[in-house]
Amino acid sequence: MYPINVKITKIIKETPSTRTFVFDKSFDEAVPGQFVMVWIHGVDEIPMGLASKNSITVQKVGDATEKLFKLSEGDTLGIRGPFGKGFTLPDKDEKILLIAGGVGTVPIVALANHAASEGVCITTILGARNSEELLFVDKFSSCGELHITTDDGSAHRCGFVTDVLGEADISAYDRIYTCGPEMMMKCIFSMLEKEDALEKTEFSLHRYFKCGIGVCGACCMDKKGLRVCKDGPVFNGLELVDSELGKYMRGPSGNKKDF
Amino acid sequence: MIKITGIELENPTILAAGIMGTTGASLARVAKEGAGAVVTKSIGPEPKEGHKNPSMIDLGYGFLNAMGLPNPSYPDFKNELAIAKKETDTPVIASIFGGTEEEFVDVAQGLLESNPDAFELNVSCPHALGYGASVGSNPDAVESITAAVKDAVDIPVWVKLTPNVTDIVTIGDAAQRGGADAVVAINTVKGMAIDIESGYPILGNRFGGLSGKAVKPVAIKCVYDLYTALDIPVIGVGGIYTWQDAIEMMMAGANAVQIGSAVHEGIEIFSSIATGIETFVAERGYKDITDIIGLAHERI
């Protein structure tokens, strides 16, 4: 279908580099972890995780996101979606571990909101570059146990989310979910692979999207040829064994870019 | 089993160019899902990022796309082609494009060492300036490009035609004169969509090409006409979603069918269409699948 025109009803400044854009239409059928294609008229269309049924939380990194940051309440966007495969939702009596880094916190907070409403027991490890860039701290602390790390030590523990993970009892969790910078996810992948825990782990990935609907092949990963936009963006850890994760991705022309 | 331009295909379904064709791994995945052959993304002389998004939208009754021929260029794609060849026994056809004869030849020669089973010349993409259809609507250019590539390589050369011309047969004829081993019809049909709320054309490139269910009747007619006029095989593409669509295309005159947009429904589509064709042929008492090719031409 054509992109749906939505009106921005509220803009929330979350951190110096991220903003939440709330819109007037709700994508009620969306599962946490699914994404939408956000069309900034006349500029570009980019994939964004849904932070809630009617909002996206965006980090300013380049042209399109910069233009998005110039929009005001009342302005409109085109939205296609929701697309892709979201997270496997936890059962009520399960204990889950969420590991989020940077803007990868967006799909994780959507999952946390859902899990909290179901009464699931949640532990979160949240990482950011510095104290100012921490996302959704109040949200996570209100729905379970929260461990925070900052790269520069400006808040809580100095270091990476993997430092906390290294000390955790992985066997205590029924499911583990993660999204964040690829090198972070690669480290988590290696740790959980060693613990033989990949089966209960889900990773939400980022690749360059063109069509977003599983046709063009721009987002395919080696070695299985998985399409991140359609077979993912959420993958079970076992699907990623022997994959390009943490090694390289492809840019718009299909050329490889090393991490 | 069906033989086209000397290449043996397990079944007559082929992955169309530009669909999941940018990496060796994804081509191999489609092959393993049961495609009789796979065609790569069109590869050119220089890396190209393609047009800005939106580059493809689902209209419900078809798709509109303007990818703008994104590709990593032939030196980078060589390895992907080699991976596709290594990972599967299914024939892999390299789709190539260029702005001139020389560019087509350079790309073809550059990819030869990865052993593609054939080349498919894209002289038909409707939305990349200086490439594709701007070459493919000129019969002289099509003839000379085909002849130049034929001269330079010793594997089959297929030529993919655009429907965005007054008479596709004129272009098909030119390809045949140039020595093409087969023609492939059709590439996408020029189209456009506008968001009435904002007034913006939706595609980043403003206009693009229509594919999927909406173009099947256009493709059937083109294949029917080409079958009448040419001596070389015709490969049908455009709006094939079911085995019934494939049979229809073959009765119009296609030796095999390519499947593009319908991959959106699921990659299993190749094996389900192949099985459907096989069952139809057996149940209707045809000796062989080749009996249905061009059948509609005998019913007048």
Ligand SMILES: Cc1cc2nc3c(=O)[nH]c(=O)nc-3n(C[C@H](O)[C@H](O)[C@H](O)COP(=O)(O)OP(=O)(O)OC[C@H]3O[C@@H](n4cnc5c(N)ncnc54)[C@H](O)[C@@H]3O)c2cc1C
């Ligand atoms: C499934 C998915 C969910 C995402 N969710 C969020 C989110 O919730 N919040 C958020 O801030 N960001 C999210 N992103 C990342 C976001 O899409 C990019 O940051 C954005 O596209 C950058 O666009 P730009 O034009 O500003 O940057 P550019 O200057 O064009 O590029 C900067 C970087 O952004 C990435 N990028 C650019 N265009 C695309 C594209 N079409 N597809 C994928 N990546 C691209 C590339 O890695 C590139 O190197 C998500 C990406 C994916 C694939």
Ligand SMILES: Cc1cc2nc3c(=O)[nH]c(=O)nc-3n(C[C@H](O)[C@H](O)[C@H](O)COP(=O)(O)O)c2cc1C
């Ligand atoms: C996203 C997309 C990308 C395409 N890229 C190419 C291409 O690189 N080269 C080419 O010859 N045709 C390309 N095509 C055209 C298809 O190969 C095919 O001819 C057309 O889509 C009609 O078939 P369909 O209805 O089965 O999709 C592309 C089509 C789509 C939808």
Ligand code: FES
């Ligand atoms: S972006 Fe086109 S297949 Fe994923």
